[in-house]
Amino acid sequence: MPKKFLSDFNIVSNDKLNESYFRLCIAYNGDLPTILPGQFAEIRVDGSSTTFLRRPISIHDVNIDKNEINLLINKVGDGTQTLSRLKSGDTLNMVYPLGNGFNLLSKGSSALLVGGGVGIAPLLYLGRVLKQKGVDVNYLLGFRSKKETIDLNDYNKYGNIFITTEDGSIGEKGFVTSHSILSKLLIDKIYACGPMPMMKAIGVFASKNNIDCEVSLETKMACGVGACLCCVTETNEGHKCVCTDGPIFNIKDLTWQK
Numbered sequence: 001m002p003k004k005f006l007s008d009f010n011i012v013s014n015d016k017l018n019e020s021y022f023r024l025c026i027a028y029n030g031d032l033p034t035i036l037p038g039q040f041a042e043i044r045v046d047g048s049s050t051t052f053l054r055r056p057i058s059i060h061d062v063n064i065d066k067n068e069i070n071l072l073i074n075k076v077g078d079g080t081q082t083l084s085r086l087k088s089g090d091t092l093n094m095v096y097p098l099g100n101g102f103n104l105l106s107k108g109s110s111a112l113l114v115g116g117g118v119g120i121a122p123l124l125y126l127g128r129v130l131k132q133k134g135v136d137v138n139y140l141l142g143f144r145s146k147k148e149t150i151d152l153n154d155y156n157k158y159g160n161i162f163i164t165t166e167d168g169s170i171g172e173k174g175f176v177t178s179h180s181i182l183s184k185l186l187i188d189k190i191y192a193c194g195p196m197p198m199m200k201a202i203g204v205f206a207s208k209n210n211i212d213c214e215v216s217l218e219t220k221m222a223c224g225v226g227a228c229l230c231c232v233t234e235t236n237e238g239h240k241c242v243c244t245d246g247p248i249f250n251i252k253d254l255t256w257q258k
């Protein structure tokens with residue numbers, strides 16, 4: 001297993017992006033190790049009497065020159081609420097980089113990065129690295145409504161953006177799988193992260209159209225390093241830990257479509 005680090009980071013900034021999402025920029029006092037798009041960190045939540053276990057959060061972006069990492073977080077419970085109150089100068093302790101990463105396409109190919117809700121988090125860093133490799137990047141991002149969206153200018157640096165909202169308040173109305181762009185783009189590979197029904201629907205689309213597809217699975221996690229077995233998922237080769245064998249899986253290896 002590649003080396004993991006247990007490190008304190010300084011909070012550089014904490015930006016509120018909408019009613020529920022915030023972005024933490026954290027800096028390490030030293031050189032960051034190699035971090036692959038799709039990997040995550042297990043974050044210690046200090047100051048919450050109800051949050052004992054670390055919380056898994058994807059690497060949203062990496063600035064290797066400044067030794068900074070960005071995290072995009074949705075407030076859903078005590079742990080993430082507590083993290084939302086961190087301010088510049090505070091410390092964040094995390095174990096990272098955990099899990100595998102997305103398998104990257106090579107130069108000249110075309111990728112569709114599909115995100116739903118806060119599942120857009122790992123797709124920013126993925127888009128950055130794919131673009132650096134010379135891959136044509138397209139984002140298809142689904143939200144419940146305009147209120148759930150965030151400023152997508154950073155994503156726009158790496159690829160074209162197509163949006164759906166369930167209520168039609170921005171972009172095309174409906175789910176990502178109903179967006180008109182799907183019938184127009186020539187895609188070599190789909191990368192998806194978001195709610196399970198969205199990823200399963202994208203998986204069906206990919207299979208029907210013979211497109212390679214990787215998804216980032218989200219399960220409840222505790223240790224994050226393959227010891228507690230609380231994150232297992234069924235695959236064609238038996239049960240696997242999402243924290244170490246994943247979170248990225250090729251849909252061909254999952255049992256969804258049986």
Ligand SMILES: Cc1cc2nc3c(=O)[nH]c(=O)nc-3n(C[C@H](O)[C@H](O)[C@H](O)COP(=O)(O)OP(=O)(O)OC[C@H]3O[C@@H](n4cnc5c(N)ncnc54)[C@H](O)[C@@H]3O)c2cc1C
Binds near residue numbers: 055056077121218220
């Ligand atoms: C590999 C991986 C990467 C992740 N990356 C991110 C990320 O980049 N940004 C991010 O915001 N979240 C991410 N998550 C989800 C995040 O870990 C959980 O939302 C977080 O642990 C919730 O902690 P909490 O203490 O706030 O809520 P808890 O107190 O644990 O739960 C509060 C309530 O929220 C519900 N809940 C818990 N988790 C989720 C969830 N994921 N979605 C919806 N409802 C939930 C619970 O069922 C409960 O009702 C990731 C999860 C995994 C496994």
Ligand code: FES
Binds near residue numbers: 223227242244
């Ligand atoms: S979270 Fe403990 S084995 Fe995956």
